[in-house]
Amino acid sequence: MFTICQGQLLQFYATFAATFSIFSYGVQHGWTAPAIAKLLSNESTIQITEAESSWLASIEMVTLAISSIICVNISKYISARTVCILQVIPSITGWLLIAFGTNVYYFYISRVLVGFVDVFDFLSIPVYLSEISNPNIRGALMCVIPLMCCAGSIYSYFFGYLLSIQTFALISLSIPLINALLMIKLPESPYYLIFQNRFDEGKQVLQQLRGKENIDIEFEIIKRNLDEQKSHEISWHKLFTNSLNRSALIIIISVTMIQQISGGQTIGSYLHLILEETNLDINIEVTATIFPFVQLFTSIVSVFIIDKVGRRKLLLFSCFGCILTLISLGIYFYFEKNREQLYWIPLPSIYLYSFFFNSGLADIGLILSGELFPTYIKTYGAAMGCLTYGLFGFIANKLYQTMVDLVGLYFVFWFYSGATLLGVCYIYFVLPETNCKSLSEIQVMMNKSTSKNKNIALDGLGVNTISSKL
Missing domain, CATH: 1.20.1250.20 (MFS general substrate transporter like domains)
Incomplete structure (x- = not known):
């Protein structure tokens, strides 16, 4: 219970x-x-x-x-x-x-x-x-x-x-x-508070947040982890020169890029124009209004299932759903002469796309930016996430009209579906699972992953004697 x-x-x-x-x-x-x-x-x-x-x-x-x-x-x-x-x-x-x-x-x-x-x-x-x-x-x-x-x-x-x-x-x-x-x-x-050496205050707040749980072990783990991080210089270049930070940054940039090239930002921005292009006898204002309600409903559902299902599984479910709905929208706009027979495709596909996108892809960048980076560099990592979001959002919005003008609206949806399929490969083979892990455990996992990658690279160069600790 x-x-x-x-x-x-x-x-x-x-x-x-x-x-x-x-x-x-x-x-x-x-x-x-x-x-x-x-x-x-x-x-x-x-x-x-x-x-x-x-x-x-x-x-x-x-x-x-x-x-x-x-x-x-x-x-x-x-x-x-x-x-x-x-x-x-x-x-x-x-x-x-x-x-x-x-x-x-x-x-x-x-x-x-x-x-x-x-x-x-x-x-x-x-x-x-x-x-x-x-x-x-x-x-x-x-x-x-x-x-x-x-x-x-x-x-x-x-x-x-x-x-x-x-x-x-x-x-x-x-x-x-x-x-x-x-x-x-x-x-x-x-x-x-602990990072600022205000240990008594930090322990008191941690106890308030954990209720009646014994926090001694968690407090010591946090303190030891943060003591290690204090030795690191805090600056932008540490995002790129430190192997652990670089791995986290690559993941954040990759996931944010997948999020944007799957079409979420663009479809939301051009929703009214897309609905007009369907040539359906509908009230566009009312139809467009349903879209954010689907987003809201899905966001509520995600709150209750993400920690039970896990980040990776939910992301893969989100991606596969987006791929199918994007393909179906592309089919509708490709067969212009047969649209009367395919009238049932666009609206369910748009709403289902909103459901699938918001079930995983819409949230994952925010969640991972708060989990993957060490405390001392976390705001720098989150800032790069914001910059990446803005950059790829701008590119995606600009490419939309270019692709529509040069090829057609159907190509836009098929392009997004193909790009999302590449995202599936990245999520399945690269993205770590952070579900139900403490921030300290995530840092240990990231360190092991980074060390493993280094060992593989060095073994490929014929270097067999590698320290077990970086």
Whole structure:
């Protein structure tokens, strides 16, 4: 029988309080969809051009590089919890700019600030949750991140269309304020406290998070692990020169690339245009609205199954499902003359794609960025994850229209299915399973994997005498 201890209740509260900032970000991130449509209409008091609307939609992604560097430098001196709290400032400022802005430049600055909120949240919260949670529920708690982001986007989509831009901004201003109140009682990460030699505080917080469990062994393991990490220099180049960090970075970049080339970002961005191309007699607005609800439903399901099924199995299930639905969409758009007989394919395929993508691929980069890197370099690794996400998201969005123009929409879906198949090979043969392992155990596993790879390489060169410890 499943029971919840007092420590887990504190973990659940900390997860809700921290990820409420993700909900807040989701509202701001999704604001552009209803806002751009209103700003382009003749009734808008602030008129914008098509070119300005394009910048309004993409400027957040452009700022990721700068905001990542700034956030990483800040995180050298403060904890992930404090970084999470700081994001309230640009979030509130962004809504004020929208509420009282008199031209598009106010909105541009607001989107730049949303880029900072993006990085502050997605660099700090996966790290924070991974450090406070029990290994057996860590995956479930991490899955709350995309769930809250999706819920925020749905909120923005509905109320953004119903309310004026100024009214929506003033009402939404309350969200980061509520977030700030929730985070007042947010417990500090025991990893951060122990890393700062605040051992008594660290042990006390760890005990609160674990309830009545005996934490002596876990505390000593964490302390010994962090003592080893303190000897490492903390800098960007350590991501590339240290073999363990490099292995983790390659995994994060690879998984993020698989996530983007499987079409998740692009299909979401061009959903209205894809639905128009189906030539079905449907209400596109209503049909498109169902898409984020499928995402939300799947994110909720993932919370309950990820720690039972495991990361690798769920990812493989997600990939195979995406491949089948992408192939079916390609078939529909390839046989233009037979679309009347194939009318039943596109809508179920789009919704099933959303289900399969969000069951694994949508979450895995966030989860692994909080698990694979050692504590001392974790924010740098998460920052590279954000940069990779932005880079491949930009490339995927740009390639979409190019492929449609040169070949056709059917080719886009078949290209994504082929790329996802390559991702299956990588996940099956390379990706480690971190399910139900403590962060210390994951570091031991990564060290063994790195040592094994080095031994294989050296044996190939004829070097037989290798130290058993690196």
